[in-house]
Structures are given as structure tokens and as C-alpha cells.
Amino acid sequence: MAVIADMPDFWSNLADKIANDMPTRLPSVKSMLLNGGQIVLGAQSYFGGLDVGNAPSCANPQLSCHNQTAIEDLCCFNYPGGQMLQTQFWDTNPPTGPEDAWTIHGLWPDRCDGSYEANCDDKRAYHNIRDILESFGATDLLSNMTTYWKDYKGQDENLWMHEWAKHGTCVSTLNPSCYSSSYRPKEEVVDYFAAAVSLYQQRPTYEWLMDAGIEPSTSKSYTRAEIQDALESRHGKPVTLGCKGGKFDEVWYHFEVRGSVQTGEFVAADPDGGKSTCPYSGIRYPPKGKSVPAPTASHTRTRTHVPEPTGPPFSGTGHLKVLTQGKNNGIVIGIGEWYQQGTPAKFRATQHEDGFTLASRKGKCAVVQGMFGCGPKIKDPTVFASDGSSLSFNGSTTFYAKGEPTKWDKVVIHVDDVNGSLGTELEVEWQAA
Known part of the structure; x- marks a missing residue:
């Protein structure tokens, strides 16, 4: 450590060079080199001292969605859900979560073409997510979820349960068989939520939009290009923008993963088939909890990813x-x-x-x-x-x-x-x- 402390310029220059060569990687190489302990400490605080060595050890893993031949080891290669979508909400009616932050929707594995599996293991469709996290001492993770992983009806734990059962059970690298002999039952649940929260923290949508001059307003409107440019310039790849009735309320960040979800490298990726549903112009981005004018004419484009229902289905x-x-x-x-x-x-x-x-x-x-x-x-x-x-x-x-x-x-x-x-x-x- 003394040697590193005496060579700040060397590490800083090296970090800048590598970061510039790989701008779309997550987490940034620069942050890993200059703050090498930060990621490890973050994981330890989430897991409450859990031995992250239980996760699969992957030597020279391939980047998901880019294999040319069949991959046998699905503990180090996410398949068939090779593209990961970190999805975020902006709920204004009722206002959900902090006024200056988007909230977490989920972490979804897609098949690399916009389609996806769902509810892959009924035996692991756990109903006690909070209890599971507490049993592993993941108090920091749980606190973060309580603040930022919100359900607009106030039923946060139902949303967590739904996201885990529908999407988490379909992540191949989170299969219990991928863990070491010291695996503790339901350990993969903690890994799933920790990965989702970590990605969310490194994609601060509200902050990025504000930096680009895009702020919640009852009178302003924005173009799709303005919003896309603000987020794409920071994420490194295009994102999927979601609107309802001309109101901006959802963002999907797309990633591919080199290795497992637990310990692998998330790399920003082009959308896998989904298309933004926001109009080209006149997009409203209302503050949370404040009324907005009636929508003006908008023109949307189709996306192929099946949406999650927003109300009781017709019957x-x-x-x-x-x-x-x-x-x-x-x-x-x-x-x-x-x-x-x-x-x-x-x-x-x-x-x-x-x-x-x-x-x-x-x-x-x-x-x-x-x-x-x-x-x-x-x-x-x-x-x-x-x-x-x-x-x-x-x-x-x-x-x-x-x-x-x-x-x-x-x-x-x-x-x-x-x-x-x-x-x-x-x-x-x-x-x-």
C-alpha cells in the first residue's frame, strides 16, 4: 500500500488511459483503480459479512450475447437471458420515492433479441424477501431498497417478490448449483437485489438529466432527442425511454455481462429489440405530486418487449x-x-x-x-x-x-x-x- 500511495500520478494516468479505452464499462475502471476498496466495501456492507467467494469463480469469461458456439458453463455465462436491463420508474401520481430520484423497477434478463423468460422456478418464488435479506445481515441493502425500490401502491415487498420470482429466477448464474459447497440457501436472492441496486446507483437518471438542463416541470416540454442524448452520453449506449400519454415515466438501461451477475463486469449495450415509446417532441416530465397540463398530440414508436400490466387485466x-x-x-x-x-x-x-x-x-x-x-x-x-x-x-x-x-x-x-x-x-x- 505504501508503494501505491507514493505513485498517485501513475495510477491516475493509467486509470484515465484505460477508462478512455473502455468508456462503456460498468463500474468504471477509473473508479476501480483509484477507489479499489470502494466496490469491495460496498459489497461487504450489503452482504453483512457474507463470503462472496461462494459465487462462481470464472476464468476468462465471455461476454453474454456474443458467443459463437454453445456455452456449457452457464454459471459463468448468462443464458438464455444474456442482456440485462436495469429499469427505473418516475411515478408522479401518486408520487413515489424521493422527489429528486428515480426509483428502481427491476433487473431483467432478456434473450438478446427483446424476448424473455419469466417465472423460471416456482420453488424459489420466495414471498419473504425482507426476511431473507435480514437473515443475511444485508441491512444497508434493505435500507436502500426501502427508499428507492418503491411500489406506487405502497406495497414495496410485493414488488420485490414479483421482480425476484419473475426475473431473478431466470438468471442462470444465480442458480444455487453455481455456488460453492458453503452456499447458504437463498443466498442468490441477496446477490440479485445487490446487483440491481448497484447498477441503479451507478445510473443516477435524475442527476444526469439535471446536468443536461432537463428538470421536472409543469410547463416545460422536451424532445426525445434531448432526453436520449443526455442519458446516452453518460451510459455509453442508447437507452429505452418510456412514456404514457406523453409523460416521461420509465428508463431502461441495457447491459451485457462478462461473467456472472454476482462478480462479472456489466458492459453497456445497445437495446435488444425494445423501442422507446415516447413521442418525438412535447414530452412532459412533471414533478412528483404536482398536476400537469393535459397532453398534446404525440407520436410514439412501438417496442417489442411485453410491458408489465399497469392495472387489473380485462377478463x-x-x-x-x-x-x-x-x-x-x-x-x-x-x-x-x-x-x-x-x-x-x-x-x-x-x-x-x-x-x-x-x-x-x-x-x-x-x-x-x-x-x-x-x-x-x-x-x-x-x-x-x-x-x-x-x-x-x-x-x-x-x-x-x-x-x-x-x-x-x-x-x-x-x-x-x-x-x-x-x-x-x-x-x-x-x-x-
Whole structure:
């Protein structure tokens, strides 16, 4: 240590050189060299003295999503969930978490193409996350989660349980068989939450946006490019931006991992198939707990990652009504198009683990090439979510059309407006039959 203390310039210059060569790596090499004990001490405080040597030891691990041949050792290579998404919320109604911080949504393993596994091990779908963390002495980790890993309904532990069961059990390197003989049951639960919190701490969304002049406001609006540039310049790769009704409320940071989630290196990566759902301009970023003006016209793009439901799923049979500017303005007929008058078609909602699917007498319903439709040729129905009584697709309840139907016309319903050519925004509302 005395030698290192006498050579600060050498280590500083070396850290700068390596950090410049590898700008997208996490944690930064510079912070590791200049503050080498910081990461270890952080882990020890989270684990309450737990022997992190129980995690798999990986020699020359490969970067996930980049293998050319099959990898046998899935304790040192995350598969099939090779891309990790650290996801964050900005909940304003009700306001959730500190006013000057985004909150944690989760840590999700994707298959490198935007699809993902879910609920991979029912036997490890633990319901007592707090008790598990306390049993390992992970008091600092638990304190951090209590502040920043928040559920907008106030049911934090239910959110933790959900994220672990749905996503944590699908991380191959967290399989209990990957640990040493001194493994303690449920140790991988602590590893999962510690990794998620560590990534979150190193991706301070609120701070990065403020540094770029993007602050919560009841009057200002921002462009998608402004927000993307602010976060991409710090993360090192594009991020996925989520909006609902033109309000900015979610960010996904994408990573690939060299080695295990417990001890590996997280490397910033391009999004794996998901697309931002924020409009190109007029994005509102409201302060927590304050009202904002009604949304103006926005144009969103589709993402392929199935969203998590934001409300109770539709169930049974019902009708789909069309609303424009909050007022009833027609119905959805059996083929999935917007019609001004007539007898509403009956739709059946079937529950799915991520939401629900829809079908009419014409057939199953799906989003095909950005358009909503139902028919006998559809074999793989789309999974939808709900926000109250409104139909939600990819986190948004806003749909689009070229214009309103005339008395005898039908109009196609679109889920996105990539080119900004669709002039009418609408919502689709469920009415139980």
C-alpha cells in the first residue's frame, strides 16, 4: 500500500488511459483503480459479512450475447437471458420515492433479441424477501431498497417478490448449483437485489438529466432527442425511454455481462429489440405530486418487449369503445377496426401471465405491422395490458388513426405513429358485457 500511495500520478494516468479505452464499462475502471476498496466495501456492507467467494469463480469469461458456439458453463455465462436491463420508474401520481430520484423497477434478463423468460422456478418464488435479506445481515441493502425500490401502491415487498420470482429466477448464474459447497440457501436472492441496486446507483437518471438542463416541470416540454442524448452520453449506449400519454415515466438501461451477475463486469449495450415509446417532441416530465397540463398530440414508436400490466387485466367478455379527447366516439368491430355506429362486437379477454389476450368471433386479435386486427389467420395473439379500463400496449394507452370514420366507413387502428402522419389520437376502453 505504501508503494501505491507514493505513485498517485501513475495510477491516475493509467486509470484515465484505460477508462478512455473502455468508456462503456460498468463500474468504471477509473473508479476501480483509484477507489479499489470502494466496490469491495460496498459489497461487504450489503452482504453483512457474507463470503462472496461462494459465487462462481470464472476464468476468462465471455461476454453474454456474443458467443459463437454453445456455452456449457452457464454459471459463468448468462443464458438464455444474456442482456440485462436495469429499469427505473418516475411515478408522479401518486408520487413515489424521493422527489429528486428515480426509483428502481427491476433487473431483467432478456434473450438478446427483446424476448424473455419469466417465472423460471416456482420453488424459489420466495414471498419473504425482507426476511431473507435480514437473515443475511444485508441491512444497508434493505435500507436502500426501502427508499428507492418503491411500489406506487405502497406495497414495496410485493414488488420485490414479483421482480425476484419473475426475473431473478431466470438468471442462470444465480442458480444455487453455481455456488460453492458453503452456499447458504437463498443466498442468490441477496446477490440479485445487490446487483440491481448497484447498477441503479451507478445510473443516477435524475442527476444526469439535471446536468443536461432537463428538470421536472409543469410547463416545460422536451424532445426525445434531448432526453436520449443526455442519458446516452453518460451510459455509453442508447437507452429505452418510456412514456404514457406523453409523460416521461420509465428508463431502461441495457447491459451485457462478462461473467456472472454476482462478480462479472456489466458492459453497456445497445437495446435488444425494445423501442422507446415516447413521442418525438412535447414530452412532459412533471414533478412528483404536482398536476400537469393535459397532453398534446404525440407520436410514439412501438417496442417489442411485453410491458408489465399497469392495472387489473380485462377478463370475461366485453365490448371495446373508442374515445377521442375523453369522449365516446364509436366502437371496435369484430375485425378490430374503428366504426362509428352499429352493434358493438363481443370480445373475450383471456388472462396471460403478462396481461391478457383478446379474441372476437372473427378470431384472435394481434398487432401486425403496427395495426390492431382480429381474424382467423392470427395464430399468435398479442398480449395486452390495461391502465384502469383503458387498453394498453407497450406501456401506452394512446392509439392512432388517419382520421375519424365517417358514417359508413371503417378506420384501421394503429399502435404507433412512426412518421407522424396519423392525425387522430384515441383510446380504447373495455366495457364488460
